[in-house]
Amino acid sequence: MQLSAGARERVAAVHGGGGLSERLRLYDGWAALYEQDVAALEYRAPHLAAASLASAFPAPPAGARLLDVACGTGLVARELHRRGFRCLHGVDGSAGMLERARSTGLYQQLRRCVLGQEPLPAPAGGFLCLTTRSNPSNRRYKAELEAVLEGLEGQGAWQKVLAQEVECWERATSDEESTQGTGYISGVVYIYQKCPVPCLEEG
Numbered sequence: 001m002q003l004s005a006g007a008r009e010r011v012a013a014v015h016g017g018g019g020l021s022e023r024l025r026l027y028d029g030w031a032a033l034y035e036q037d038v039a040a041l042e043y044r045a046p047h048l049a050a051a052s053l054a055s056a057f058p059a060p061p062a063g064a065r066l067l068d069v070a071c072g073t074g075l076v077a078r079e080l081h082r083r084g085f086r087c088l089h090g091v092d093g094s095a096g097m098l099e100r101a102r103s104t105g106l107y108q109q110l111r112r113c114v115l116g117q118e119p120l121p122a123p124a125g126g127f128l129c130l131t132t133r134s135n136p137s138n139r140r141y142k143a144e145l146e147a148v149l150e151g152l153e154g155q156g157a158w159q160k161v162l163a164q165e166v167e168c169w170e171r172a173t174s175d176e177e178s179t180q181g182t183g184y185i186s187g188v189v190y191i192y193q194k195c196p197v198p199c200l201e202e203g
């Protein structure tokens, strides 16, 4: 599928960095065309996140609680639903993206939550998943996300299950973004498990 000039511009704008409020504003504006544009990018994150979760949760998944962090329009929920997960909660910082996620009807709960500024909702038990790009233009944001996740682990609230680096995450929109000339950029899937009681060891 060809990436239109408009799609290339929208992707470049979001990848262009900027502060948190600017990024969320761009996602608000992108919500209506997001799925169409990421399909043209051959975006694999939702499929990869769902596959990681399915392997981390070998029991029948229908009752497994899952918090989809930065859920966007609900692409991860769609993949999870196909794999039998039914107890899906989502958070995102963009009201526009959340509105789309709500329209899927796949989430039991959806909430606006800006990571790094507000605490995550903490359902009892279950897993959370989060994905992000690991190309150069996203390094700072990725480090911020990892600091948030490490904070959750440090508080004993969540325990890391995996942080899986993936090479062909989505098509690169420029040569500078491309990993070693492959034409793709890389990304990472994070899966955490909620600690039923604080996981911190004493002493």
Ligand SMILES: C[S@@+](CC[C@H](N)C(=O)[O-])C[C@H]1O[C@@H](n2cnc3c(N)ncnc32)[C@H](O)[C@@H]1O
Binding pocket: 020, 023, 024, 027, 045, 046, 069, 070, 071, 072, 073, 074, 075, 076, 091, 092, 093, 094, 097, 113, 114, 115, 116, 131
């Ligand atoms: C690339 S999209 C991924 C959406 C979805 N997980 C998917 O795979 O399609 C990134 C999402 O993260 C959200 N986001 C970015 N920074 C955030 C933050 N600090 N707190 C909450 N959501 C954030 C954006 O609004 C956007 O919906």
